[in-house]
Amino acid sequence: SRFCSPACKIEVPERLTVSHEALVRTGLAARCVSIAVREATDEEILLVHSEEYLEAVKKTPYMTLEDLMAFTQQYGDVYFHPNIYHCAKLAVGATLQLVDSVMTGRVRNGIALVRPPGHHSQKSAASGFCIFNNVAIGARYAMQKYGAKRVLIVDWDVHHGQGVQYCFEDDPNVLYFSWHRYEHQNFWPNLRESDYDSVGKEKGAGFNINVPWNKVGMENSDYLAVFFHVLLPVAYEFCPDLVLVSAGFDSAIGDPEGKMCATPDIFAHLTHLLMNLAGGKLCAVLEGGYNLTSLAQSVCQTVQTLLGDPAPLPADLGGPCESVLKSIHCVRSAHKQYWSSDLPASELSAKSLKVAEQKTGNEPEAQEQRSPEEIVWPEPPKRLCPPVRTAVALPEGVACPDACKRCSSAEAPSSLYSLSLHVLCECVCAGSVCRITVSLYILVCVIVCRAVHVLICVCVCVCVCVCVCLAPQGCSDVAGFMQAVLGLLLPLGYEYNPGLVLLVRMPGSGVCESVWQQLAGLLQGLAQGHTLVLMQVRGPVWVKYSPVNWWMCIQDQNWQLCKCTNSCYQQAEYIRYS
Numbered sequence: 079s080r081f082c083s084p085a086c087k088i089e090v091p092e093r094l095t096v097s098h099e100a101l102v103r104t105g106l107a108a109r110c111v112s113i114a115v116r117e118a119t120d121e122e123i124l125l126v127h128s129e130e131y132l133e134a135v136k137k138t139p140y141m142t143l144e145d146l147m148a149f150t151q152q153y154g155d156v157y158f159h160p161n162i163y164h165c166a167k168l169a170v171g172a173t174l175q176l177v178d179s180v181m182t183g184r185v186r187n188g189i190a191l192v193r194p195p196g197h198h199s200q201k202s203a204a205s206g207f208c209i210f211n212n213v214a215i216g217a218r219y220a221m222q223k224y225g226a227k228r229v230l231i232v233d234w235d236v237h238h239g240q241g242v243q244y245c246f247e248d249d250p251n252v253l254y255f256s257w258h259r260y261e262h263q264n265f266w267p268n269l270r271e272s273d274y275d276s277v278g279k280e281k282g283a284g285f286n287i288n289v290p291w292n293k294v295g296m297e298n299s300d301y302l303a304v305f306f307h308v309l310l311p312v313a314y315e316f317c318p319d320l321v322l323v324s325a326g327f328d329s330a331i332g333d334p335e336g337k338m339c340a341t342p343d344i345f346a347h348l349t350h351l352l353m354n355l356a357g358g359k360l361c362a363v364l365e366g367g368y369n370l371t372s373l374a375q376s377v378c379q380t381v382q383t384l385l386g387d388p389a390p391l392p393a394d395l396g397g398p399c400e401s402v403l404k405s406i407h408c409v410r411s412a413h414k415q416y417w418s419s420d421l422p423a424s425e426l427s428a429k430s431l432k433v434a435e436q437k438t439g440n441e442p443e444a445q446e447q448r449s450p451e452e453i454v455w456p457e458p459p460k461r462l463c464p465p466v467r468t469a470v471a472l473p474e475g476v477a478c479p480d481a482c483k484r485c486s487s488a489e490a491p492s493s494l495y496s497l498s499l500h501v502l503c504e505c506v507c508a509g510s511v512c513r514i515t516v517s518l519y520i521l522v523c524v525i526v527c528r529a530v531h532v533l534i535c536v537c538v539c540v541c542v543c544v545c546v547c548l549a550p551q552g553c554s555d556v557a558g559f560m561q562a563v564l565g566l567l568l569p570l571g572y573e574y575n576p577g578l579v580l581l582v583r584m585p586g587s588g589v590c591e592s593v594w595q596q597l598a599g600l601l602q603g604l605a606q607g608h609t610l611v612l613m614q615v616r617g618p619v620w621v622k623y624s625p626v627n628w629w630m631c632i633q634d635q636n637w638q639l640c641k642c643t644n645s646c647y648q649q650a651e652y653i654r655y656s
């Protein structure tokens with residue numbers, strides 16, 4: 079038997095079994111490689127914890143129940159079991175095995191489903207069900223063993239990972255971002271330093287970002303707004319070599335601790351928005367999550383996005399609520415001296431932080447009264463599982479890049495006009511396009527106007543949102559450009575929820591590869607990945623791991639279509655388009 083204070087009753091072994099069973103049942107586990115776990119060594123644990131703490135924990139397997147109870151009293155909200163030292167070493171070891179696999183390139187990304195969690199544990203203290211700080215050790219390990227210079231830790235657990243904050247608050251090489259239920263310090267761990275004005279210390283000033291939720295009942299729109307207006311602009315400027323996610327799912331609906339209303343499918347988008355950083359090197363490590371139904375669904379949503387499958391947008395996204403708008407403004411003001419990617423707050427609120435009208439039904443009071451079991455939500459929508467990753471139609475003589483599937487050039491109509499008619503009408507008539515977002519570089523060029531014109535005259539249900547943005551001259555003002563994408567284009571695009579994204583890159587636009595890749599990757603989160611790209615390239619055309627589905631390319635003045643269906647089309651859809 080184990081001694082545990084009432085608060086610990088929710089941290090049960092079933093959390094892992096239901097999550098793993100869901101991954102197996104949905105077929106996701108079969109698409110993953112499983113990585114062997116191991117116990118962490120003392121040396122690895124000492125990357126974060128003190129010798130005296132480690133020595134003390136080493137004694138727990140031999141303690142009597144009374145001794146265990148006494149040992150536990152010195153910490154808050156944590157239980158000790160004769161076997162917990164072994165489990166805690168496995169949790170760290172599993173995390174480090176995942177970091178090894180990602181940093182060596184054996185896998186692109188992954189998730190470590192571990193217990194006990196880690197983000198509350200400190201140098202010489204256990205806390206909040208946490209014994210060793212899995213993610214903090216993972217960050218130090220990546221820096222020491224692989225020379226990672228900058229590590230981003232995103233903590234979407236509903237509790238503040240104070241252990242991680244304490245570990246890196248003076249370290250400018252680790253950017254720690256956490257949102258957490260706070261309610262003006264009235265929620266556990268009730269720390270003054272969990273508020274937005276804890277920005278880090280000395281050299282680490284600016285590298286600790288706390289976003290307090292001062293109300294419960296936060297929804298998908300609130301989570302996305304914080305990503306677009308707080309985390310992502312800074313994360314892109316920080317330019318990490320590795321992204322670690324303290325993936326706690328107690329921030330999902332139905333959780334007894336979080337009492338939030340964000341649905342499990344939001345984690346598909348939070349994961350997607352982080353996957354364009356650090357060259358895709360992302361390690362998610364389980365923290366909290368105590369409603370076994372929403373936990374399992376959230377884990378599956380996260381893993382399916384890690385596998386590259388697109389996700390439909392959550393229903394009726396709007397702007398953030400008033401309380402979140404305040405938190406966003408406070409944390410941006412606290413950080414504006416440290417980061418250049420900062421739109422004047424007024425412009426930000428006017429343009430894209432439209433406050434959601436008062437929420438109905440999920441009012442926190444309503445939320446508080448219902449017991450966690452009574453809260454219900456719809457199953458996450460079924461997602462496409464693409465048989466074809468990337469297929470390209472190439473000019474004769476151009477080799478097909480590895481991992482791409484060649485489709486015969488017969489499918490690639492030669493002239494743009496017929497192509498746009500062919501492709502765009504196919505999209506529209508296939509009913510998979512109800513609205514189109516066209517983001518143009520430089521001036522709206524005749525070709526695209528004509529293509530869009532064709533589209534409009536072909537189908538009455540098309541609404542075209544044309545955003546013309548001047549491409550950055552070269553890559554000098556990339557930060558500004560990314561800020562416009564993150565702070566304006568994406569929030570509007572997510573709320574607009576188009577059926578197709580049309581992306582245009584014309585000659586001389588001066589957009590450098592990395593920006594183009596980021597833009598094409600980020601926009602993949604819209605329209606379930608249905609993206610049409612117009613771009614001019616010189617020389618043979620091929621795309622590798624292209625995140626987009628269609629490339630119309632100018633070559634010697636006649637347009638060629640390179641069709642790249644990547645992670646979005648069922649085999650049937652693919653054939654219909656061709």
Ligand SMILES: CC(O)(O)NCCCCN
Pocket residue numbers: 085155195196197198206207208235236237266326328365366367
């Ligand atoms: C890992 C965690 O953040 O979910 N732990 C929460 C502990 C709550 C104690 N009242």
Ligand SMILES: [Zn+2]
Pocket residue numbers: 235236237326328335365366367
């Ligand atoms: Zn938590």
